[in-house]
Amino acid sequence: MSALKSTVWVTVILFLLPYLNIAQESKNQLFYIHEDRVKPSMIQEYEQISKEFKEACTKHNLQGLSWEVASTSTGRYLNISPLTNMAELDKNVMAPLAEKMGDEAFKDMFKRFNRCYDKHGDYLVYLNEELTYMPEGISTTTEGQNYRKWHFLHVTPDNIQDLKEKLKELKALFTRKGSKEYYRVYHNGFGTMGDYYVAVLSAIDEEDYAKKSKANQVLLGEEGKKVFDDVFKYVYKYEVESGSMHPELSYSPK
Incomplete structure (x- = not known):
């Protein structure tokens, strides 16, 4: 039995090792994400409930938790909350809110949320400063630029390090050329299947994004095309998502 326990713990440690290594790097900010996949017919209702939830948090001065949407x-x-470490996940930060709202009202609000989607879940991601290109200072909130474009680079475990090196080369090229197209790079953490990097770009709107992208393509020229080609040699699946931030649904305690 003791041998079996030892084997199990070794397996668990080996499984968690990549995430522990990522967490130990000081340049990687940890984020907890709760994702709701909202039905098209329920988006308006979902956003209304989200506003009510934010109002309840503000009214009752919920502490110990903040999020952007x-x-x-x-x-x-995506409800995105910064974490100092994984130990914060053990805290029941919603307990004071449930007590102040009343258990019945608190549960009723989440029942209403649950009617808006069939799938939801939680996972962690890390903001990687080493790969991020924001020469004027790294920030996840880009004032006046709430439009977002997410570029997902899915990678197999044996190609992670090679892809990372190519992303370093890409950042170096952007830096040397003085590109005005800034981006943040995140890496998946605990709670997701498969590995990926995602580059997140901010803009005023779709038109502004397209204008920046075109100007950057011209700026980088053939050298940029070569580096991007090298990056995609290690990507087995590429996905792009468009969307926006919702400051009206975000919360930060006073």
């Missing part, structure tokens, strides 16, 4: 054109709503 993003949504994609495919109905994915």
Whole structure:
């Protein structure tokens, strides 16, 4: 039995090792994401309940939790909260809110949420400063630029390091050329199947994004095309999502 326990713990440690290594790097901010895949017919209702939930948090001065909200054109709503470490996941930060609202009212609000989607879940991602290109300072909130474009680069475990090196080369090229198209790079963490990097770009709207993208393509020229080709050699699946941030649904305690 003791041998079996040892084997199990070794397996668990080996499984968690990539995430522990990522977490130990000081340049990687950890984020907890709760994702709701909202039915098209329930988007308006979902956003109304989200506003009511934010109002309840503000009224009762919920502490210990803040979040930003993003949504994609495919109905994915991402509630994004920064974490200092994974131990914060053990805290029941909603307990004081449930007590102040009343248990029945609190549960009723989440019952209304649940009618808006058939699938939802939780996972972690890490903001990787080493791969992020924001020369004027890294920030997840880009004032006046709530439009978002997510570029997902799915990668197999044996190609992760090679892809990372190519993303470093890409950042170096953007830096050397003085590109005005800034981006943040995240890596998946605990709670997801498969590995990916995602580059997130901000703009005023779709037109502004297209204008920046075209100007950047011209700026980088053939050298940029070569680096991007090298990046995609290690990507087995590429996905793009468009959407926006929702400051009106975001919450930060006073």
